[in-house]
Amino acid sequence: MSFGFSMSGLALFAEFFHFLRPWLLLLLPAVAGLWWLVRWRGAGRELPEAAIAPHLRAALTLGRSDRRRLRPVDGVALGLVLAVLGAAGPTWSRVPDPFVAQAAPMVIALRVAPSMAGEDVAPSRLERAKQKIRDLIELRAGARTALVAYAGSAHSVVPMTGDAQVVQPYLEGLAPDVMPREGNDALAALALAQGMLARESAPGGVLLVTDSVSGADVAGLDAAAGSLAVLAVLPPGTGDAGLDALTLPVVALTPDGADVAALDRRLNAAFRRALAEDGDQPWDDRGWLLAWPAALLTLIWFRRGWTMRWAAGLALGLLSLPGGARAEGMADWFLTPDQQGRIAYERKHYPEAAEHFTDPMWQGMALMRAGRYEEAAQVFARLETAEAAFALGLASIRNHAYRDGVRAYETALARDPDFPDAAANLALARRIVDYVETAQEQSDIGEQQDMGADDVTLDNEENRGQETEVQGEAGDEPMLTAEQWINTVDTDAGDFLRQRFAVEAAQAQ
Incomplete structure (x- = not known):
């Protein structure tokens, strides 16, 4: 789209x-x-x-x-x-739907090449680009975002996700040496990004973050002007022949957040139009x-x-006319707590919105947008509506409490058998639970004793597999806890991406 x-x-x-x-x-x-x-x-x-x-x-x-x-x-x-x-x-927009992200899905295509290591933009072009990407993701809190890295070839780094914490480690691991081939194939990155967007239900866009564009790619990029914007990671007064030849919007790097705000406005323009055309939500x-x-x-x-x-x-x-020009119901010229919460919510200040809301449903949604899933689940659990049970399922799944999510979706369907997406989400939650328990069932604790677990217990509500509690033998070396053992594993994202990109490039050839 x-x-x-x-x-x-x-x-x-x-x-x-x-x-x-x-x-x-x-x-x-x-x-x-x-x-x-x-x-x-x-x-x-x-x-x-x-x-x-x-x-x-x-x-x-x-x-x-x-x-x-x-x-x-x-x-x-x-x-x-x-x-x-x-x-x-007067109105020109719809009331925001708390179950729908209020920003367009976006694929960020970042050029990872030796030229991006240049230090003419402090601390370097690549690091400044990463900073701008983080700022944009934070500004678009809760919006679905994917990350693509490209040089001589293009590779998916992170698929579409609404969790900014998933993107962060992989973004940090990107460096020129993880790319299998040098080059500047922006069209390959664009094609990969467009494929990701084609699977989304809402209109989205591609953000190209680069310091140069090949002259051979200019025509292809201009042809995608309707879904593409470019952030030029160059010092002030510096140009690039390919970037200068583009007719689509190119945003110059700024020391403040003006460039990020401009990109966000351009990205969401048609998305807001699509939301305004959606007749399911009332006008604001x-x-x-x-x-x-x-x-x-x-x-x-x-x-x-x-x-x-x-x-x-x-x-x-x-x-004082019903529904008239009052500050959404205010009689004494002051905003109510729920009105203040709505304003903060629309500005994406979700923690502040959660503090203001007295409406428990909106308070729970604000807590969930703020990433406080456990608190959101506690709020939803106090309500007795199908909508609240559905929201409880979302909060539980995001908090990795998959069994609680299954129960919540079952409750939503019991309260309203036709509640939208509840049946599909219930099936997905059940598959997640089955996968976790199957993996635990297949694990053999006898084979794992040499790993050195020291008092480790995993949830096994249906008693599938053996009890996962192991005691170290007397006289042995101090045994590592599960957390300590995990911390000893090399989890460098750069090494992982280097190997994965190399395999993908070889398969493509």
């Missing part, structure tokens, strides 16, 4: 902006007429010029010099206009945004001579 990075947020706003209650806009002509009557009725008749001297005429005429000044009715009219517009329910009423300037305008009504109680009553009446 592809989309255009050229679609700006302003274009999306213009395309989807509408009013949920447009019939309330009929009040605008009434407000305009009322303003005109009050504003100009005090003009009065002007004295004949021949009847009185000009200086006396100017001194005896009231209201003439006030016509161009700001009068109470002007502020009242503006406040009423804002109140009417807010009550009409943004009328409350207009309540704030309307409220500020009422402050001038406390000035001496500016009080207009009838206008204040009318404005408050508009603001």
